[in-house]
Structures are given as C-alpha cells and as structure tokens.
Amino acid sequence: MSIHKFGTDIIALLYALVKAVQVYDLNNDVVQTAAKKIVYSLKTLLNIYSSVQLVRYMDYVFFNKQRLRFEIDGYASLQFIHDKLKTLGIKSLSFLPGIDKEEMIIFASIFKKKKEEFTNGYSSSGFKRILVEFSTEEDEVPDFLREGERIKRTYFKALKVTRNLMQNLWMNQPIDVKSSRRIIYNLIDSLTQDEFGLLTLTAIKNLDDYTYNHSLNVGILSLALGQRIGLSKKSLAKLGSAGILHDIGKVALPKELIYKSERLTNEEWELLKKHSDYGIKEIVKARGLDETGLISMTIAYQHHWNYNGSGYPIHNKNESPILFSRIVRICDSYDAMTTPRMYQVVPYLPHFALRVMWKLRNVWFDPLLTKVFIQLLGLYPIGSCLELNNGEIALVIRQNQGYSEQPIVKIILDKDEKKVDGKVIDLSMNSGIKVIKPIYAQKYGVNPATYFM
Amino acid sequence: MESGPRYIIQSLAKAVKVIQMYHINHPSARNFYNPLYEKITIYLKDHPVIEYQIDQFIISNRGKAVYKEDEKETSIAFRLFRNGIRNISFISGLSFHELIKFLKIISKISKDEDIALELWEGDFEHINFYVVEEEDEVIDYKVPDFTKMDIDYDAKLREIIARENIDLSIPIKPNLAPDELQTLKNQIAEAEQTSGIPLAITTLISYLNTEKVHEIIDILKELLELCIDNRNFYDAIRIVNKLSEYPDINPVAKFETEPIIIGFKDVINTTHQETFNEFMNFISFFSKKSIPYLVRLMTFAKLKKRLQDLRKAVAYVAQDDPTTLAILLQDQDIDVLVNTIAILGFIKSNETITLLEPLMNHHNAAIRTEIIIVLTELDKAVRIARYLDDDEEIVRIKALQSLTRLKYTVIYYDLLNRIKSKTFRNLDFAEQREYFNCLVANGGHEVITQLRKMLFKWVFFRRKRYSVMRKLSAMALADIGTGHVLDMLRRGAKRRNKSISSACEMALRKK
Structure with a gap:
C-alpha cells in the first residue's frame, strides 16, 4: 500500500468512528x-513510523507529509x-505509539463537538498519545510544502520542452x-504533491x-482533472501528453x-x-505509434468534437468522443476563453468562462466532467479578482475544497482602491465577508502574476 | 535469514552487479535475486513498507546509512541519484515479477538510460519512488509584462455576459449525485482499459471518410503491421476493409510472402478460437498469389476442424478457379497434395476432374481417399465405384461411404453380388458393414427381401462363420427400421436357432 492509501484508510476509519460516536453510546459495539x-x-503504522500525523494547511490534508x-x-x-480540523482550528493531529481504544473513543467523543467545547475537552482530558496543535492566526507554510520553487521549475521546464517540441516540428x-x-511524469509528481501549485x-x-x-x-488542467476523477498514473501520463499535444496540428499551418x-x-x-486533422501526422512524428502517441492522435482529432455530436472535423454524430477527449475539450475551452490573445484582448473572467461552460454542459461539454472541473477550480478559480461586500478587492489564492463559492483570498486593494499587502481571508470561515462579483484586475492596474511568482 | 533494510539493500546491490555481468535469466543472477525476493517478502510480512532515502553515494533507512559506495561506476546510490531519484520504497504485496522488472531497469549500464523515466513507465504497484528534476539546467522565468490599457473593462464584461446570454441568477451546483458518480466511474474504468490501437484506427478511418490523405493511409498501413505482429486480426481487418476501398492500394500484399504466411503457424494452433476465426477472415483478403504458402501453412495445423476451415478459406481465395492450384498438384509433398485436392473439393468446378485425372491412381492411399471425397462433392459416383476394387481397405471404405451418401442405385446388384461372393467373408467387419450400409442406401424395397433371406438362411456348414452375415443383415434391417422389419427382427429373436436369435437381439438392442 502507498502512503496515500494508508492516509486515506486512516481518514476513513476516523470518519467512521466520529460518525459512530455521534449516533451511539460510547459503550455500543x-x-x-x-x-x-x-x-x-x-498501531501497524506506528511500527514503521515514529508517529502518525495529520496536518491541515489551507485546504490540504497531509498524512505524514x-x-x-x-x-x-x-x-x-x-x-x-x-x-x-478546520472548524476546530486544528493544525495538526499526531498519534503516538501506545495509543489505545479508550483514548481514541474519548478523543472521538470530543472531536464531534464545537470548537470551544473541543478545546476545553482536549485540555482537560490529558491525552498522552494524541497530540493536537492548534492553528494560529498566520500559520506558517509547513516545510514539506515549500515546494513552490520546485513546482515553478517543473512548470517552466515543461514550457521549454513544449516550446522546443513545437518549434522543432515547425x-x-x-x-x-x-x-x-519525462516532463509529463514530473508534472504528475508535482500535481500529486501540490495540485494548486501548478494550477x-x-x-x-x-x-x-x-x-x-x-x-x-491544457496538459496541466487535463492532468488535474484526470487526477481528480481518479485516473491511474499510467492513464494520466497518456492524458497529459495528449493534452500538451492537442493543438500540435497547428505547426502544419502557415505561421502567419x-x-x-x-x-x-x-x-x-x-x-x-x-x-x-493535421495533429494526427504531427503526433506520429513527435511520438511514433506508441500507446501514448495513439491515444494522443485520437484526442488531437476529437478535441473540437462536442458532447452532442456537433463540432469539427465533420464526423458521424453517433460517434462519441472518448473520455480523454472530453476532458481535453473542457480544459482547452476554459484556457482559451480565459487567455488574452491578439483578437481577444480582454479574455473571459474565469468565473464567466465556467458559467458559459455550465450553460453548455450536455451540449458542448460532458456534464459530469464539467461538474468535476468546477469542483476542481472552484467558482472563482485561483487568480480571480473579486469585489467583496466590505468594499475591498481581493485575489483568489487558494480553493476551499467543498466550498466552491468561498475561496481563500488575499486583499490587494483597500476600500479606497489603494494597493495594499492585505491579509489572507478564508471566505468559508463565516467572517461575514462575501463575494459581490468577480472583476478584471487590470481595471485597477493590478497584475495578478506578481502575487504568484 | 537476515532480512532487515541493510541486508536487503546490500543483496539488491549484489544482484544488480551480477545482472550487469551476466543476464537477468542467468543462473548466477537467479542465485542472487531469488534470495533477495525472499528477504524482502520476510521483512514485508511484519512491516508494510521499506523506505530508502537516496543520497549521492549513500542509501539510508530511517536516517541510518545502510549502503555506501563511493565508486561512481558501481554505486547503485549514485546511479539512482544521478537520475534524480531521491527515495524508493518497497511496499507489502511486492510481486516477484515487479522485483525482476525493477532490477532490470536499475541494472541498465548505458549512461543514456533514463532510469527515472523507465521506473515511471514501469507503473509499479508496490514500488514507490520520488524524483526531483535536474537542478543543473538554468530555467529563466519572469513575471509577464503588464501594461495598463485604456479599456472599459466593465463594458467588456457586460458585452461578454450579453453575448453569451449568461444568467447570473442561475446557481451552479457542481456536486455529483450518486448515480452520476457511478456513471463516471464506469466511464473511467472503460477508458483505463481501452487500448490505443483500436481508437487510433477508428480515428484514422473517420478521417479518411472525409478525405483521402496519403499520410493517413501510410499510418494505417503501419498500424496494420503492428496489428499483425500482435496477432490482432480484428483490428487488422478493420484497416484492410477501409484501405480496400481504394483500388490503387493492396493493403495485404506485404503479408503475402512465404515467411510471413508460414509465420502464422502459431495462429492456426492458437488456443483462442476467436483469434483463429479472425485470422480466417483476414486471409480472405489475400490474393491467389498467397495460395501456395497457405497450403504449406496447412501442414502445421494440429486440429482437423481448423484444417478444414483453412481449406475452405483458401478455396475462397482461389475464387472458384481451380487452375490456380494446378501447380501444387505436382508437388511431391503428400500433405501439400492432400490439402490441394481437399481445396479443389470445395471449389466444385468442372475442371477439377481434369486436374485430378493424373492423380486418380496415385500410389498413396491418402491421395486416393482425398480424391474420393472430392468426387463425392462433385457427385461423380461412377468414378468412385472404381475404387471398390482398390488395394487399400481405407480407400474402399471411403468409396463405399461416398456411394452410400450419393445413393447410386445402379451399384445395387453389383454390391449384392459382392456380398454373396465367397471373398466377401475375408473382408474386415468394418468394410463388410459399409457394404451393407451402401446396399441399404441404394436398394429400394427389394433389399428387405434380400436381407431377410440372408438373415434366416439355413446353413449346414461353417455356421459360425455365417453368423457374421446374419449379424450384418440384422443390423441393416434394424437401420431400415420400419414397423414391418422390426416385427421381423422380434420374431427372429424368438427363433430357436441361436445364431439367428442373437443377431436379431443385438440389432434390436442397438436400435
């Protein structure tokens, strides 16, 4: 079993225990x-690891890092x-060797309670083998999450590889x-470590x-969506390559x-x-007829096929695009809509791009994948600029898993539209601060990229 | 047996060294990796995972160095570190096959080998590893330029909302209902199992349905070769079907050579009937040029049914033209001759007799037998009757069976005379029985009288020997099986004459 599997198993078992104490008496079977x-x-895990630790940071949960x-x-x-963990203000939860059933049940019985009761209950119960570290106002990024530089390197290396590939074909x-x-596997590993870093x-x-x-x-978005729906690493490698190669046919067109x-x-x-059409032969040049090449060929050909059978190249309406093509179709459209180009100086705001896609689910886009895509990015994806009900302007810096309308934001303009290095607010934490509407950061002369690089 | 992390990594290092010197399948290598697998398995019984951290020349487990080798050429730490691998774990459930695959990868000597890439592509279920990207390359990145433009962004936003007719009051609920989740899971499971070849073929065919493009045709031809190499005849046929639409393209020409066709001997004896059936469909696209090789291929067939199917397929390839097989009728190989004659039987042409004429009295019984089969197919009873005097019993029996099937009534009296002759009793029972079968098939009503006479004939001498004739007559009567005849046998069974009664009883029992 992988560490990830150990972690998800522990989470599932803890969930089952907390649910049980919510319903039954503590002595119930x-x-x-x-x-x-x-x-x-x-106990099994503590034979290998000196402790078993669950850490929450932003919307992530880590199991032994x-x-x-x-x-x-x-x-x-x-x-x-x-x-x-979030509502109880727990930063980390560590289980130490020697833990027993009784301690676990008592812990679960207070874990189900509200923040204040939990805090009091925890300090009065004197747990010896379950250690809780509470969050502070400004939690530091856990050391194992300081992967930002590495992720940036991976991204820019991937960009370089993509550029070289297309230029060489050209x-x-x-x-x-x-x-x-190789770069595809680097991207997969980076996504596994920190999905939102690459996003x-x-x-x-x-x-x-x-x-x-x-x-x-498109490659990265496809990988993230593929990872979210639980594709295997092998399939992700094919999907990621195909995502990057989806527009490769453009190298066969005049540059002008x-x-x-x-x-x-x-x-x-x-x-x-x-x-x-041209994508097919360019992929054969780039990848040959290996498994990834063959899948990529199909995806390049189908990435403008719509869910309802329309789209180009002309095809039999009964012929449906494969799952991977439907993923790339979504990611391609989203990235194209939200990116400025020569003939689209003002792109769609990510929120409106998602609204268009929501409207066109079942028509252009696979409805289920569209839902998962919106779950992944949130209704206000990272990089979105938001007007808040307190008059401040904020930038979305993280998603809040399960709260697609309430991301984690950083205040960048005060009420007087003056640039500030404002605080980070989790909008899901009932602070009374709400999103009024998404806006163009450019309107205020703000370059969101400066906050992320 | 010591099986801690230190011993395991050291055994692994030794195994790698030996594999590099010999080969993974060499007995010396086996002597190292078999115990290594045992050590890992023993350790993983009590521990769910063994985790190693990789440094330039050192490998550690839980912070303690368990392997150290400073020599770059031989150090497995250095080999893994150079490829960016910083951590490796073996997880409970590791199979022998996985370990061998892992050892093969990390034992590769060439400096060009990308071990990390191969490990990634190895898709190990019970081996985890962590790779960092090379740090030696300078990758520049900077914040993209930003210039404030004189644009009314609010107006642009209104324009987009109007153009796309976006209703901001519509809530977006992206949660999946349980049935939707299940649907998605099913789709994922299907996608994970789909192979690239059939997909690519569908795509390329779809492309060609709109436009004939030579490059696409070439890719399909390459895929066709891949399909043939993989014995994937189902997809091969899809390609051939499509390419056959173009009169200037013969997609199977490349495969109509002797080495390739003889190379299909594994296919004709495959345990997968479906593969064989698809192969039969595939060769139906072959031209007459392939016939000699296909006939030679038949000699490798181990199952009679498969051989027959192949013969039919070749008859189809010959397109009702028996002359294409003429050259093969001069072959010295008996198997080739037999198969060629059998194929002629399926073609059913008038020219067949002419072609077979020189072989009618061939010295080999198998050839004559096969000719009888063909003559049967062509309804040539007169010619078949000539084989009743053949030297070989097997040929005579085949001739009798064919005449039985063809109902050649002219032969009736000849058969009767032969049965009544003294020499008839020298024949084997099997042949005698065929005579009676043939007599019944070609005899009409009169045959019952004759059989009754033979059954109840009163004999003085050689009674025991005549009892065979009674049995044969009784069995033939039972085969006729009308009420009148069966009554006759029942009465016979009550006769005092033991020879008669037992013949009748036996016939009735078999009935």
Missing part, C-alpha cells in the same frame, strides 16, 4: 468496533475530516521525445507564446495564420480548423 479498527491500523488528494472516491470522509528538426516523456501557474497566462503556453496549460492579429476570414477559419 459499533463504537467499540470502529475504535478497535482505527487503533489496530494506527504526503498530501491526501481529493478524489471522487473517499471524497466524503476526507471532506468531513478536513472541515472538522522547422522539421529532430524531436527530443525523451524530454517530453496557479496555469492561471498566469502569457508566460510565453500563446500556442506553447496554452498547450502546456497562427499569429494573425486581426479576426480570421471564413476561409482562414476553415483552414485553422484543419489543425485537428
């Missing part, structure tokens, strides 16, 4: 059995424990297949030429067309649409 199970698991991903399986238990130069294969970088936009930047962003700043004529538009 259901409670006793649930406690016995978690203690047995903890390994972040537990919110996946569609086990979502409810992780969400519950996360919310509990110029008929040899392709460095190994680098492009934040996809929100910055225009870090490079649109074609390269967009290709990489790709970089044209005015609106395209109908003829030019028809030519541009050919990139889905």
Whole structure:
C-alpha cells in the first residue's frame, strides 16, 4: 500500500468512528468496533513510523507529509475530516505509539463537538498519545510544502520542452521525445504533491507564446482533472501528453495564420480548423505509434468534437468522443476563453468562462466532467479578482475544497482602491465577508502574476 | 535469514552487479535475486513498507546509512541519484515479477538510460519512488509584462455576459449525485482499459471518410503491421476493409510472402478460437498469389476442424478457379497434395476432374481417399465405384461411404453380388458393414427381401462363420427400421436357432 492509501484508510476509519460516536453510546459495539479498527491500523503504522500525523494547511490534508488528494472516491470522509480540523482550528493531529481504544473513543467523543467545547475537552482530558496543535492566526507554510520553487521549475521546464517540441516540428528538426516523456511524469509528481501549485501557474497566462503556453496549460488542467476523477498514473501520463499535444496540428499551418492579429476570414477559419486533422501526422512524428502517441492522435482529432455530436472535423454524430477527449475539450475551452490573445484582448473572467461552460454542459461539454472541473477550480478559480461586500478587492489564492463559492483570498486593494499587502481571508470561515462579483484586475492596474511568482 | 533494510539493500546491490555481468535469466543472477525476493517478502510480512532515502553515494533507512559506495561506476546510490531519484520504497504485496522488472531497469549500464523515466513507465504497484528534476539546467522565468490599457473593462464584461446570454441568477451546483458518480466511474474504468490501437484506427478511418490523405493511409498501413505482429486480426481487418476501398492500394500484399504466411503457424494452433476465426477472415483478403504458402501453412495445423476451415478459406481465395492450384498438384509433398485436392473439393468446378485425372491412381492411399471425397462433392459416383476394387481397405471404405451418401442405385446388384461372393467373408467387419450400409442406401424395397433371406438362411456348414452375415443383415434391417422389419427382427429373436436369435437381439438392442 502507498502512503496515500494508508492516509486515506486512516481518514476513513476516523470518519467512521466520529460518525459512530455521534449516533451511539460510547459503550455500543459499533463504537467499540470502529475504535478497535482505527487503533489496530494506527498501531501497524506506528511500527514503521515514529508517529502518525495529520496536518491541515489551507485546504490540504497531509498524512505524514504526503498530501491526501481529493478524489471522487473517499471524497466524503476526507471532506468531513478536513472541515472538522478546520472548524476546530486544528493544525495538526499526531498519534503516538501506545495509543489505545479508550483514548481514541474519548478523543472521538470530543472531536464531534464545537470548537470551544473541543478545546476545553482536549485540555482537560490529558491525552498522552494524541497530540493536537492548534492553528494560529498566520500559520506558517509547513516545510514539506515549500515546494513552490520546485513546482515553478517543473512548470517552466515543461514550457521549454513544449516550446522546443513545437518549434522543432515547425522547422522539421529532430524531436527530443525523451524530454517530453519525462516532463509529463514530473508534472504528475508535482500535481500529486501540490495540485494548486501548478494550477496557479496555469492561471498566469502569457508566460510565453500563446500556442506553447496554452498547450502546456491544457496538459496541466487535463492532468488535474484526470487526477481528480481518479485516473491511474499510467492513464494520466497518456492524458497529459495528449493534452500538451492537442493543438500540435497547428505547426502544419502557415505561421502567419497562427499569429494573425486581426479576426480570421471564413476561409482562414476553415483552414485553422484543419489543425485537428493535421495533429494526427504531427503526433506520429513527435511520438511514433506508441500507446501514448495513439491515444494522443485520437484526442488531437476529437478535441473540437462536442458532447452532442456537433463540432469539427465533420464526423458521424453517433460517434462519441472518448473520455480523454472530453476532458481535453473542457480544459482547452476554459484556457482559451480565459487567455488574452491578439483578437481577444480582454479574455473571459474565469468565473464567466465556467458559467458559459455550465450553460453548455450536455451540449458542448460532458456534464459530469464539467461538474468535476468546477469542483476542481472552484467558482472563482485561483487568480480571480473579486469585489467583496466590505468594499475591498481581493485575489483568489487558494480553493476551499467543498466550498466552491468561498475561496481563500488575499486583499490587494483597500476600500479606497489603494494597493495594499492585505491579509489572507478564508471566505468559508463565516467572517461575514462575501463575494459581490468577480472583476478584471487590470481595471485597477493590478497584475495578478506578481502575487504568484 | 537476515532480512532487515541493510541486508536487503546490500543483496539488491549484489544482484544488480551480477545482472550487469551476466543476464537477468542467468543462473548466477537467479542465485542472487531469488534470495533477495525472499528477504524482502520476510521483512514485508511484519512491516508494510521499506523506505530508502537516496543520497549521492549513500542509501539510508530511517536516517541510518545502510549502503555506501563511493565508486561512481558501481554505486547503485549514485546511479539512482544521478537520475534524480531521491527515495524508493518497497511496499507489502511486492510481486516477484515487479522485483525482476525493477532490477532490470536499475541494472541498465548505458549512461543514456533514463532510469527515472523507465521506473515511471514501469507503473509499479508496490514500488514507490520520488524524483526531483535536474537542478543543473538554468530555467529563466519572469513575471509577464503588464501594461495598463485604456479599456472599459466593465463594458467588456457586460458585452461578454450579453453575448453569451449568461444568467447570473442561475446557481451552479457542481456536486455529483450518486448515480452520476457511478456513471463516471464506469466511464473511467472503460477508458483505463481501452487500448490505443483500436481508437487510433477508428480515428484514422473517420478521417479518411472525409478525405483521402496519403499520410493517413501510410499510418494505417503501419498500424496494420503492428496489428499483425500482435496477432490482432480484428483490428487488422478493420484497416484492410477501409484501405480496400481504394483500388490503387493492396493493403495485404506485404503479408503475402512465404515467411510471413508460414509465420502464422502459431495462429492456426492458437488456443483462442476467436483469434483463429479472425485470422480466417483476414486471409480472405489475400490474393491467389498467397495460395501456395497457405497450403504449406496447412501442414502445421494440429486440429482437423481448423484444417478444414483453412481449406475452405483458401478455396475462397482461389475464387472458384481451380487452375490456380494446378501447380501444387505436382508437388511431391503428400500433405501439400492432400490439402490441394481437399481445396479443389470445395471449389466444385468442372475442371477439377481434369486436374485430378493424373492423380486418380496415385500410389498413396491418402491421395486416393482425398480424391474420393472430392468426387463425392462433385457427385461423380461412377468414378468412385472404381475404387471398390482398390488395394487399400481405407480407400474402399471411403468409396463405399461416398456411394452410400450419393445413393447410386445402379451399384445395387453389383454390391449384392459382392456380398454373396465367397471373398466377401475375408473382408474386415468394418468394410463388410459399409457394404451393407451402401446396399441399404441404394436398394429400394427389394433389399428387405434380400436381407431377410440372408438373415434366416439355413446353413449346414461353417455356421459360425455365417453368423457374421446374419449379424450384418440384422443390423441393416434394424437401420431400415420400419414397423414391418422390426416385427421381423422380434420374431427372429424368438427363433430357436441361436445364431439367428442373437443377431436379431443385438440389432434390436442397438436400435
């Protein structure tokens, strides 16, 4: 079993115990059995690790420094424990060797209570083998989360690899297949460690030429969505490669067309649409006919097929796009809508892009995947600028798992629209602060990228 | 046996060294990795995981160095570290197969090998590892330029809302209902199992349905080769079907060579009937050029049914033109000859007899037998009757069976005379029985009288020997099986004559 699996098992067992003490008397068999199970698991783990620790930071829960991903399986238990830790103001929860059933049951019985009762109950019960560290106003980033630089390196390395790949295809130069294969695994590992680190970088936009930047962003968004729905690492590798390669057919089109700043004529538009067809042979050049190449070929061809059978290239309406193509379709549209381009100087705000996608679910987009995508990004994705009910302007810096309308924000402008290095507020914490509407940061001369890099 | 993390990593290092010197399958290598697997398994019985941290020349477990080797060429720590691997764990449930795959990867000597990439692609279930990206490369990144533009952003926003007709009052509830979650899970399970080849073929065919593009055709041809190599005839047929729409393309031409066709011998004896059936469909696209090789391929068939199917498939390839097989009728190989004759039987052409004429009296009984089968298919009873005097019993029996099937009434009196002749009693029982079967098939009403006479005939001498004739007559009567005949047998069974009664009883029992 992986550490992640150990962690999700402990979360599930803790969830079961807390739920049991909410319903039954502490001496009831259901409670006793649930406690016995978690203690047995903890004891097994304590044979390997000196302690078993759950840490909450922002909307993450870590099990012995390994972040537990919110996946569609086990979502409810992780969400519950996360919310509990948050509302009780617990930063970390450590289980030490020697833990027994009785201590566990008493802990569960106070864990179910409200913050004040929990705090009092914890200090008066004298737990010896369950240690709680409470959050302070400004919790420091856990050391194992200080991966920001590494994630940035991975992102920019991936951008470089994507650029080289497309440029080499453009110029008929040899392709460095190994680098492009390797970078996908780096991206997967980075996403596993910190999903939102990479997603934040996809929100910055225009870090490079649109074609390269967009290709990489679609790859990352697809990986994040794929990871959220629980795809295996092997499938993620295929999906990520395919996401990056989805627009590769554009290298077969005249550069003037790709970089044209005015609106395209109908003829030019028809030519541009050919990139889905051309993608096939470019992928064969870039990847050969290995499993990833074959899947990527299909995705490049289908990434403009709509859920209802419409879209291009023209195809039999009964032929449905495969799951991976439907994922890339969503990520491609989202990134395209939210990125400024020559002929779209003002892009869609992420919130409105998601609203358009919500409206077009069942028509253009797979409805279930659209839901998961919105769960992943939240209704106000990272990088969104929000007007708050207290008159301040804030920037979304983190998602709040399970609270898609209440992200974690940083105040960037005060009530007088003056730039400030404001505090970080978790909008899900009943502070009375609410979102009025999303706005363009540019309106206030704010460059969100400066906050993330 | 010592099985702690220190011993395990040291055994692993030794195993890697030996694999590099010999080969993974070499007995010396086995002597190292078999005990290594045992050590790991023993340790993992009590511990869910063994975790190692990798440094440049040192490997540690729970902070303690358990392996140290400063020599870059031989150090496994250095080999892993150089590839960015900083942590490796073996998890309970590790299979022998996984360990071997892992050892193969980390034993690769070439400096060009990317061990991290291979470990990633190895998709290990019970081996975890953590890789960091090379730090030696300078990657510049800076905040993208930002210039404030003179744009009315609020107006732009209103424009987008109006254009997209966005109703901001509509709530967005992205939670999945249980049935939606299940649907998604099913879709994921299906996607995880889907192979790239059928998908790519569907895509390429879809493309060609709108436009004929040579590059796409070439990719399909490459995929066709891949399918054939993988014995995936189902997808191969999909490709061939599509490419056959183009008159200037013969997608199977490349496979119509002797080495490739003979190479299909594994397919004709495969345990997967479906693969064989798909192979049969696939060869139906072959041209006449492939026939000699396909006939040779038949000699490898181990199952009679499969052989027959192959013969039918080749008959289809020959397209009702028996002359394409003429050259093979001169072959010296008996198996080739037999198969060629059998295929001619399926073609059912008038030219067949002419082609077979030189072989009618071939010295080999198998050839003559096969010819009888073909003659049967062509309804040539007169020619078959000639084989009643063949030297080989097997040929005569085949001829009798064919005449039975064809109902050649002209032969009736000849058969009767043969049965009544003294030499008939020298034949084996099996052949005698075929004579009676043939007699019944070609005899009409008169045959009952004859059989009754033979059954109840009163004999003085050689009674015991005649009892065989009674049995054969009784069995033939039972085969006719009308009420009148069965009454006759029942009465016979009550006769005092033991030879008659036992023949009748036996016939009735078998009935």
